[in-house]
Amino acid sequence: MNANDLPGKAAEIYKKIRRKHKVAFETLKLNDKEIKILQVTDLESLLAGKDPFKDVSEFPFWVRLWEASLILSHVVAALPPGNGTKFLELGAGLGAPGLTAAACGYDVTLSDYEKHILDFQRVSAAANGFDNVDFKKGYLEDIPLPEHFADLVTSNCVINLSPDKKQVFVEIWRILRDHGRVVVSDTISEKPVPKGMRANPRLWGECVSGALTEAEYLSKMEQAGFYGLSILKRTLWREVEGYKFFSIVVRGYKFEKKSSCTYVGQYATYLGPMQAVVDEEGHLFPRDQAVAVCTDTAAKLQKPPYQSSFVVSTGTDMNEQSITTEEDTCPVEGECC
Ligand SMILES: C[S@@+](CC[C@H](N)C(=O)[O-])C[C@H]1O[C@@H](n2cnc3c(N)ncnc32)[C@H](O)[C@@H]1O
Numbered sequence: 001m002n003a004n005d006l007p008g009k010a011a012e013i014y015k016k017i018r019r020k021h022k023v024a025f026e027t028l029k030l031n032d033k034e035i036k037i038l039q040v041t042d043l044e045s046l047l048a049g050k051d052p053f054k055d056v057s058e059f060p061f062w063v064r065l066w067e068a069s070l071i072l073s074h075v076v077a078a079l080p081p082g083n084g085t086k087f088l089e090l091g092a093g094l095g096a097p098g099l100t101a102a103a104c105g106y107d108v109t110l111s112d113y114e115k116h117i118l119d120f121q122r123v124s125a126a127a128n129g130f131d132n133v134d135f136k137k138g139y140l141e142d143i144p145l146p147e148h149f150a151d152l153v154t155s156n157c158v159i160n161l162s163p164d165k166k167q168v169f170v171e172i173w174r175i176l177r178d179h180g181r182v183v184v185s186d187t188i189s190e191k192p193v194p195k196g197m198r199a200n201p202r203l204w205g206e207c208v209s210g211a212l213t214e215a216e217y218l219s220k221m222e223q224a225g226f227y228g229l230s231i232l233k234r235t236l237w238r239e240v241e242g243y244k245f246f247s248i249v250v251r252g253y254k255f256e257k258k259s260s261c262t263y264v265g266q267y268a269t270y271l272g273p274m275q276a277v278v279d280e281e282g283h284l285f286p287r288d289q290a291v292a293v294c295t296d297t298a299a300k301l302q303k304p305p306y307q308s309s310f311v312v313s314t315g316t317d318m319n320e321q322s323i324t325t326e327e328d329t330c331p332v333e334g335e336c337c
Helices: 008-020 067-077 096-103 115-127 165-175 201-205 214-223 295-301
Strands: 023-030 033-040 086-090 107-112 133-137 150-156 176-189 227-240 243-253 266-270 276-278 284-286 290-293 310-313
Touching: 008 115, 023 067, 023 096, 033 096, 033 115, 067 096, 067 150, 067 176, 067 227, 067 243, 086 096, 096 107, 096 115, 096 133, 096 150, 107 115, 115 133, 150 165, 165 176, 165 214, 176 214, 176 227, 214 227, 214 243, 266 284, 266 295, 284 290, 290 295, 295 310
Parallel strands: 086 107, 086 150, 107 133, 150 176
Antiparallel strands: 023 033, 176 243, 227 243, 266 290, 266 310, 276 284
16 A cells, blocks of 8 residues: 555554554455455564564564454454444454454444554554544553443453453453443463463463463453353364463453342343343342342343343233344344354
């Protein structure tokens, strides 16, 4: 692409990048969308003689388009149109999922603690003609955005790099609006990673040895307050020293409990197909039985991901009803998030 094809500020940034690096635009095809992403084509200019295998902190992790970010981009491409919904990608690197969301009409913020990558993101956004993308330098553990900022938060291959994963989920919860979603793709290990492997900085930097087990990962999300957790995708990624590492896409929801959860005569009826289910608070819902619930539980069960499985009513009398399943509203079967 010629710098003159880009709008003023992006053209200047593109020229600045090209003075330092050899770069090229790669085109990603995602359903009916094509997205241009600016990438460095010679890593040597970035490493400037440093050996990342000796010291992983020298490796510019933002420079690669990580495979799993393409999986996440496909999940994003299958979302219903954004119509201005606020979408935040953390540790975005080259920002494939975020740029995909921009192509789908979301109002996107790309964030990373590495300031050079924000310039790459700016040029990519301009090359695609997106004016609905914003850029924010900042840490996962201290996200520089106000509470209730985003409707949907994503990231790929980033949270496992943080030494304080619980704090990352606490921050994501803080900046999500009530009933907002987190959909992150990350590495998890089949069994706990041994100390020796954890201390290996190269494996940590490669998004391997910082991994938690799936149960630990979900538990950190729950401790931060997320509910309705589901694994949308799990693929075997690598096997290192006999340990299997998987890439997962996990979804969770924010729900702000009110301090005055009260009983006002509401009932929730679970529609099946299981004989019964238990929610995060331990409430048991046998199929087809109206169970008295407080205002918090009633509010939660009327929103995704539960609203298609429950009817909330103000009495125990039988009502007319038809089930709306996620499949009925999902544009691409099996890909809804
Ligand atoms: C493994 S790369 C993944 C990049 C991108 N998400 C992808 O999948 O192509 C990790 C990215 O997270 C950023 N990063 C790592 N630790 C971070 C932190 N604590 N806060 C913010 N960004 C971080 C790095 O700069 C890098 O861009």
